[in-house]
Amino acid sequence: MIKLLWAMDENNLIGQNNRLPWHIAEELQHFKATTLGQTILFGRLTYEGIGHLLPNRKTLVLTTQPDYQINHPDVKMVTDLSAIINFYYQNPTENIYICGGQQIYQATLPVADELIISYIKGNYKGDTYFPEFDLIQFTLIKTAEYQQFVIKYYKRKEQN
DSSP states (O other): EEEEEEEEEEETTEEEETBBBBOOOHHHHHHHHTTSSSSEEEHHHHHHOOOSSSSEEEEEEEETTTTOOOOOOEEEEOHHHHHHHHHHHHHHTOOEOOOOOOHHHHHHGGSSSSSEEEESSSOOOSSSOOEEEEEEGEEEEEEEEOOOOEEEEEOOOOOO
């Protein structure tokens, strides 16, 4: 399954200089709990913005730079997003969590099976926004309320 996972403020802001515009410990704990032991995909700039390896996950880093290297057994460089999407589309028992950035979200939103969105309360300053999207193709299946944010879980509606 292709699952998109992101946090955004009330204006759909997701980033500032390839980093999160906020620091909310509970939301970071949610990200960690959701992705531990899973395969996650980042764009190169988003990965570099994190600044360190996220342990106990298989990390795919999408780049257009074929000579870009990260020497770690849990990190794989990839240059073909469509091949990754096709693999997970054809293997629905395998999960991948798409974790940014904006261009990767835009490319994968049309094929996403699930969305996990942290709606951060308030407005922040930043430079990167989540692409426009419509939840009409999704069903809300669960909500979790926190003091500074709300997590909503959506599943794509079955096609007739």
